[in-house]
Amino acid sequence: MFSLASVATMSACIFLFGIFFCVVENFQHMVREMEKSVAVTVFFDEGLSQEQIDAIGVQIKARPEVSDAVFVTADEAWDEYKEIYFEEAPELAEGFEDDNPLANEAHYEIYLTDVESQDDLVTWLESVEGIRRINESAQVADILTNFNLLVGYISVAVILLLLCVSVFLISNTVTIGIAVRREEIAIMKLIGATNGFVKAPFVVEGIMIGLIGASIPLGLLYFLYTKLVSFMGDKFNILTGLLQFLPVSEMFRILLPTGLALGVGIGFFGSFFTIRKHLRV
Amino acid sequence: MIDLINVKKAYDTGVQALNGVTLHIERGEFVFIVGDSGSGKSTLIKLLLKELDPSSGAIKVNGVNLNKMKPRDIPKYRRKLGVVFQDFRLLKDRNVYENVAFAQRVVITPTKRIRKNVPKMLSLVGLAEKYKAYPKELSGGEQQRVALARALVNQPNILLADEPTGNLDPTNSKEIMRLLETINERGTTVLVVTHNQEIVDEMKKRVITMQKGVIIRDERKAGYTQHAD
Ligand SMILES: Nc1ncnc2c1ncn2[C@@H]1O[C@H](COP(=O)(O)OP(=O)(O)OP(=O)(O)O)[C@@H](O)[C@H]1O
Numbered sequence: 001m002f003s004l005a006s007v008a009t010m011s012a013c014i015f016l017f018g019i020f021f022c023v024v025e026n027f028q029h030m031v032r033e034m035e036k037s038v039a040v041t042v043f044f045d046e047g048l049s050q051e052q053i054d055a056i057g058v059q060i061k062a063r064p065e066v067s068d069a070v071f072v073t074a075d076e077a078w079d080e081y082k083e084i085y086f087e088e089a090p091e092l093a094e095g096f097e098d099d100n101p102l103a104n105e106a107h108y109e110i111y112l113t114d115v116e117s118q119d120d121l122v123t124w125l126e127s128v129e130g131i132r133r134i135n136e137s138a139q140v141a142d143i144l145t146n147f148n149l150l151v152g153y154i155s156v157a158v159i160l161l162l163l164c165v166s167v168f169l170i171s172n173t174v175t176i177g178i179a180v181r182r183e184e185i186a187i188m189k190l191i192g193a194t195n196g197f198v199k200a201p202f203v204v205e206g207i208m209i210g211l212i213g214a215s216i217p218l219g220l221l222y223f224l225y226t227k228l229v230s231f232m233g234d235k236f237n238i239l240t241g242l243l244q245f246l247p248v249s250e251m252f253r254i255l256l257p258t259g260l261a262l263g264v265g266i267g268f269f270g271s272f273f274t275i276r277k278h279l280r281v
Numbered sequence: 282m283i284d285l286i287n288v289k290k291a292y293d294t295g296v297q298a299l300n301g302v303t304l305h306i307e308r309g310e311f312v313f314i315v316g317d318s319g320s321g322k323s324t325l326i327k328l329l330l331k332e333l334d335p336s337s338g339a340i341k342v343n344g345v346n347l348n349k350m351k352p353r354d355i356p357k358y359r360r361k362l363g364v365v366f367q368d369f370r371l372l373k374d375r376n377v378y379e380n381v382a383f384a385q386r387v388v389i390t391p392t393k394r395i396r397k398n399v400p401k402m403l404s405l406v407g408l409a410e411k412y413k414a415y416p417k418e419l420s421g422g423e424q425q426r427v428a429l430a431r432a433l434v435n436q437p438n439i440l441l442a443d444e445p446t447g448n449l450d451p452t453n454s455k456e457i458m459r460l461l462e463t464i465n466e467r468g469t470t471v472l473v474v475t476h477n478q479e480i481v482d483e484m485k486k487r488v489i490t491m492q493k494g495v496i497i498r499d500e501r502k503a504g505y506t507q508h509a510d
Pocket residue numbers: 292293294296297298316317318319320321322323324325
């Protein structure tokens with residue numbers, strides 16, 4: 001009766017843990033993906049010579065938060081621009097061919113090692129002589145990072161609460177088990193059972209509750225996550241560029257051992273310390 | 282084998298259950314402990330089992346000072362003792378075989394050995410056929426014999442019995458006592474707390490009489506009271 005309640009609470013605890021884990025992991029994954037594409041773009045003062053631009057480039061590449069810096073010449077910039085805006089009517093672009101309208105648009109695309117250091121880099125870039133303009137695409141990454149942090153805090157709070165309830169219920173289960181078997185325990189001790197021998201069945205019960213309580217939600221999560229990923233892939237494939245889900249196998253490589261360890265750990269400590277309290281020699 | 286030197290025991294309630302008991306029991310002896318209700322007999326048994334610790338005085342069993350025993354050595358010590366009680370204390374949800382086997386499992390005996398030892402013990406107490414019965418299907422005398430088999434299966438060198446015939450009729454009581462005598466003849470030291478005057482008189486063993494927490498009489502080949510014969 002009570003072990004059922006323990007298993008259920010434990011399942012709920014680990015299920016929520018799993019959900020939060022998936023959300024946090026996926027957001028982190030998305031942020032990482034964004035970091036690869038997010039760039040700070042710097043444009044130079046008019047009339048700056050190529051040598052001067054190169055010198056700035058060397059300085060940028062030397063920054064620790066910069067993972068890569070790519071130089072885009074004015075011509076390349078124009079080609080890119082044409083491709084995007086004159087896709088339908090390339091002949092319109094012909095007219096500009098001899099007089100590149102983006103002559104001053106040579107720039108560096110700077111890729112960062114992580115999004116958080118972007119502000120530092122921009123501050124530094126602003127102090128560099130010869131830079132005319134800095135474009136940053138900070139917003140999205142910032143929002144993602146903040147949201148991730150929020151989800152993290154909430155999940156830690158909820159999980160801690162459920163952890164306490166799980167431990168409490170397991171402790172209750174063991175207490176009742178000890179009360180029911182008081183006679184048996186007394187006889188065991190008189191016969192010469194070691195404390196370990198008396199405790200073992202209760203610890204095993206606790207671990208079993210933990211194991212079952214972890215397996216059920218993990219199985220359920222595996223099923224749901226697989227469904228979700230394929231559903232999102234089918235219905236929202238336009239978004240798949242942005243919403244990059246971690247594959248289920250990679251997700252569970254961490255979630256499975258963590259969830260099982262959590263369940264077994266709660267079961268073990270919950271029962272172990274309850275027995276210690278009740279079965280003093 | 283068993284030595285008590287000026288042992289006193291006061292319960293938390295302030296009751297002075299033992300008030301200076303000095304006692305020496307040899308290996309292989311058969312000893313009755315008799316006395317009024319509340320004279321401290323069960324308290325003495327509990328001290329020997331190290332269920333309780335004395336308030337003062339020393340207890341030595343099998344050459345070991347119980348006062349100096351570490352808690353983790355208690356199980357090992359108890360394996361050298363067998364105990365039976367007035368209320369049998371069998372596990373009601375297990376059959377006769379399992380009740381006896383339980384004692385062996387507790388001390389981690391290989392199953393092969395358990396299968397050999399348990400039937401041997403059950404036939405010693407005359408219950409070989411009833412190994413499948415549950416405690417509630419047995420008479421009081423039979424239940425006590427199961428308890429005896431359980432107490433003996435781990436081959437203790439001391440058997441402590443606290444009113445083993447307290448709940449039995451005269452016939453069953455005699456049978457149990459005869460069993461205890463057999464066990465004693467096989468070399469086990471036997472300590473029996475009892476109120477059964479007739480049997481004590483009949484068996485002519487060493488009798489220790491207690492009153493208000495002290496020993497008032499200790500005689501060999503004696504009867505229940507001083508002037509029994
Ligand atoms: N757990 C306890 N707490 C407090 N006092 C106790 C406890 N157990 C026994 N006593 C008291 O200690 C005294 C001795 O009790 P004990 O059980 O040793 O007597 P006994 O000789 O075995 O009596 P009986 O023949 O009725 O079994 C009694 O006065 C009893 O009330």
